[in-house]
Amino acid sequence: MNITEIVNSFPEYAKDIKLNYSKILNEQVLDKKQLYGTILISSFATQSTLLKDAAIREVEEKIDSTFKDAVYGAYSLMSMNAIYYRFTHLATEYNYASLPANLRMQYLTKHNISKEDFEMLCLAVAVIIGCGKCINAHEVVLRQSNISNLVIQTVARIAAILNAIANTIRVSS
Numbered sequence: 001m002n003i004t005e006i007v008n009s010f011p012e013y014a015k016d017i018k019l020n021y022s023k024i025l026n027e028q029v030l031d032k033k034q035l036y037g038t039i040l041i042s043s044f045a046t047q048s049t050l051l052k053d054a055a056i057r058e059v060e061e062k063i064d065s066t067f068k069d070a071v072y073g074a075y076s077l078m079s080m081n082a083i084y085y086r087f088t089h090l091a092t093e094y095n096y097a098s099l100p101a102n103l104r105m106q107y108l109t110k111h112n113i114s115k116e117d118f119e120m121l122c123l124a125v126a127v128i129i130g131c132g133k134c135i136n137a138h139e140v141v142l143r144q145s146n147i148s149n150l151v152i153q154t155v156a157r158i159a160a161i162l163n164a165i166a167n168t169i170r171v172s173s
Contacts, residue, residue, distance in 0.1 A: 046166030
């Protein structure tokens with residue numbers, strides 16, 4: 001099954017999720033690789049195996065292997081960074097942000113897609129994991145690159161919809 005088939009099987013109480021997913025597939029805000037890359041990375045961030053497998057099928061012919069590799073690399077980094085940086089801004093008894101992170105992050109500059117596309121992928125993961133520091137950092141870089149508020153909001157909306165799909169799968173299984 002792909003994601004569309006999964007959401008089409010949702011019960012009536014999840015009709016909004018189904019309609020929202022259909023809507024993002026038909027919008028023209030992101031280009032095809034940005035849309036399907038955001039869907040794929042968001043599925044990873046939800047930690048739903050069923051959704052991840054469906055997303056892999058859904059994007060199979062929509063994005064090339066270079067972009068897929070960047071999705072996997074961005075997720076690998078962000079699954080570490082968003083947890084660590086969320087800790088640094090939630091821990092209040094000491095300013096851990098003043099210490100060196102000591103985390104290797106070379107893939108931030110080694111990917112083979114545009115900086116803006118990579119930042120959008122990272123933003124989607126930050127939204128789902130809930131790291132305010134990462135959300136702000138990636139949003140600032142995107143805005144400095146003249147990425148519109150609508151594009152940034154669309155990435156966050158896609159992440160939210162994929163998260164809702166994963167949660168609907170979880171509660172209806």
